[in-house]
Amino acid sequence: MFKTYSYPKFPYIQSEEQKSSQVRRHKLVIVGAGPIGLTAALDAAAHNIPCVVLDDNDTVSVGSRAVCYAKRPLEVWDRLNVGERMVAKGVGWKLGKVFFKDRLSYQFDLLPEDDNKMPAMINLQQYYLEEYMVDEIGRLPQVDLRWKHKLMAIEQRNDHAVLTVETPDGVFTMEADWVLACDGANSDVRSMVGAQFTGQFFQDRFLIADVIMKAEYPTERWFWFDPPFHPNQSVLLHRQPDDVWRIDFQLGWDADANEEKKPEKIIPRVKAMLGDDREFELEWASVYQFACRRIDDFRYGRVLFAGDSAHQVSPFGARGANTGVQDIDNLIWKLKLVIEGDAPITLIDSYNEERAFAADDNLLNSTRATDFITPKSASSRLYRDATLQLAEDPDAEFARKLVNSGRLSMPTPYVHSSLNTQDEDVFGGGMHPGTNCADAPVKVQGKDAWFLNQIGGQFTLLSFGTAPVESVAHGRVSAKVLQVGRDIADEKGILAARYDAAPGTTYLIRPDQHVAARWRGFDETKIARALARAVAA
Template structure:
């Protein structure tokens, strides 16, 4: 795939020296910033996206895109292409030494539009997003615009930007920093980025097998996630393998804390590691990188009129595919709230709810990532013995399998304490409670997830006389009813980001009005 670029050009405000005030400026043209820009544009909010580069980053980097993220992409017009071009999978296998410890299935039930996971290299996902942005008239994407200063005012923000033609100022009502782990936006806000930096180093190798090669039983027609603890080809460490698009395979080798980084970068040394793992030298080394990772987050996600999202807000380990996925979910959470504030449809406290919910999600993801890292890299002989015992038991007993942690794969966080949610007035025996993700289900001629993006009232068994919100009627005995724990007469209010805001066993117009007001930040 030819990757699009967004070359620098001098703008009118540079030539005139008079800043043009914009509703929203997004700093960073990665997956998170581009997703947020598309979301806002579809809500009729003009956006300028600036980036210090003018092209998509090199290498596969983020690879695994989770079901929730795919549903967000689908609403923005790129989900079907990502799912079509990537490698779909839902099954994983965990090995200990030379034997399999256990296998798992991320999506054992049918009747979902999107698969559990799709593996597609980040540069190809970004290419899809950039092309969608370049076709959107409400978005201006500016390359080689480096943020070097921020000044907040009562009703706006001034951004000082460095370009090939020198410095100039931009003006915005709101600024969103989606500019990565070294975020200049976060630095200019003076926010601490606190957490744990792990000493272990890991090697990424993207390889392409020669035609006809079938090493170690890999089957390109049945892609799975394979994770080894203490494999015979890499004793004392761990290895992760994923299939990617275009015939590539992603392999992550744990190198340990004392690895000689320069020596490990040697292509011949990398080839030797890969050959030992695949039991063949019939492959091409397409890309490689050595990394350390952190589990940390910013102390705040909002300072006045400036907000943070994605890696600018939080970092996690790559085990569990929680980095890029949680960043896209930040954008999904923020887009409708910021649009409502810009258009006067919601109160400013909606943006405080973004900080509340996405800090909760960041802490959730950091917790999962830290536990996975501690299991993958035991820090003591006792921890190593406990890990071996859990892996040995997992091969024979189901109760031990939850103890094995090769990375809990990305799922959206449940915001059960969200200030936007209306608590249940009556007991429910099943289904997602307020603050939890709304599950997908088939509709006649489509899918429920395709209807998200606006406030939506699901009416089970009969059409409720709702005012001020779109309502759709669903069978009281279908797949959707089962997934929502509904009975005839039940109603569910769904937020634009696919989160349950409220639910009742019977329709009540006053209760719906109150729930909508709360979900717009107008009730505490």
């Protein structure tokens, strides 16, 4: 197996602190070098927070695993200088087809909006994604990425945590002001701090088979309910780079995982699906079960949780890694301000407030899709099949809206966040406080550029009029003016249209490219107040 990818083996290096047995205090220790931990390290470096990443392994993700990456995480990765490489390697797709038995039931178009730098969705094997991030980390002096470092225990103190870590050279102790647990759905850190992780378990087992084949199929997402080649179950087909195709078979409740993983079991399934004569090779296979659950609090003292360690969703809708990246986007700038003493520690609690809200939204969507795909009773199955039959009628648009083969990951706006300043002026369009910023093509010094590449990392005042000052501050936190018509040119008017801007319109934008407040004019007092609110001061 693994004909298309050779796994890097990263060297284990004994750290100076283990060698010298001198306990060192670190500002941030990240546990786990998966997609979320690596994103956290990149974002920490972007904010100039020195960090140590501990991973008990010494390579990237074994198997393609998470495969679909949505626009918002790609925008976050682009802020961290790895997004373009992912998009260049990834396979873009926008059309999804849903089949019921042997017929096309309906199709959907992700309808990517024009004039965005990042595509609506790409498919890319998780190992590439991780490899690109590890490469980038190699260029960043702020990140100390340590392979073959396994966290054994955590002890919480008032203002730091004490970590016991095992390496091939034995056990040593380190201290951290903050610990960020990115150690996945089976998080050891979560059990070490005694956090609750509750929700709904699903009985169905699924088989993932990655096969290599030359196929002329279009680059689309194909989903079958009850197909003739796999009766009573669902199947998903997705294209990845390198002529690798992901096939996901629902196996039912009583499938034997070890048995189903065997090539002699998998190959006939794939043959039945593709037709006997097509040549393919099996690249990777895995049998999984899932749950929809979330941690009770994203913060336990000095330990923070992000990604699957904080919330686990079904794979339908590509909400796992995608939402984890947005956890990081939300957290790291807050951590920076708190570490620097520029914001109160309560700013960290807004991380739980905003991302638990987003996790609940994801869990809701994920659970609904799962219930549609794997009905739990004869009656719910009947309704599901009735919906699919009605959906074939070209006139029955309503039924197609009910078909749920996974609602694809969209960012959850923090509409109720305590960091938002509510509108006092009237605005049209979708850029409400708490929403992630829309992208738009702009020009910078006469050259084509993207709006999102001009913001992020710090607070920005996007001004559609002549701003009377260059920045507005609250304490040591400052928001720098980005003036349309001076710093950036909006020649096509797309930026103004997306932000419903008139001359004088001003947006206060957070370091994670989310709207904190907006007005029809530029009032320094109001801006300073909104800025204070956005840092929980």
